[in-house]
Amino acid sequence: MKNKIFIPFVIMLFILCWYSPCFPYAEKTHQAINEYIGQETINGFSLSNYLIESLGFAGGHKEPLSGIDAEQEKIKWGQP
Numbered sequence: 001m002k003n004k005i006f007i008p009f010v011i012m013l014f015i016l017c018w019y020s021p022c023f024p025y026a027e028k029t030h031q032a033i034n035e036y037i038g039q040e041t042i043n044g045f046s047l048s049n050y051l052i053e054s055l056g057f058a059g060g061h062k063e064p065l066s067g068i069d070a071e072q073e074k075i076k077w078g079q080p
Contacts (some may be wrong), residue, residue: 025033038047038061048060057063066076 024030040046048062051057051063052060064076066074069075
């Protein structure tokens with residue numbers, strides 16, 4: 001009888017402890033954060049320097065990127 005109550009209680013407790021709500025930033029806020037990170041040095045880390053030195057992007061954070069989206073259409077990010 002105790003197992004019939006104990007096991008569902010433990011499962012519910014586990015689910016409640018594991019669940020944590022998260023909320024995304026608004027699109028403009030997210031874009032502003034990304035631009036700030038791309039252009040500034042934060043705690044000695046520069047995204048632009050990392051892209052140039054470690055990944056070989058000659059233009060750093062200004063390097064245009066291109067690819068194919070889920071609908072197989074060509075897309076381009078960044079400045080031309």
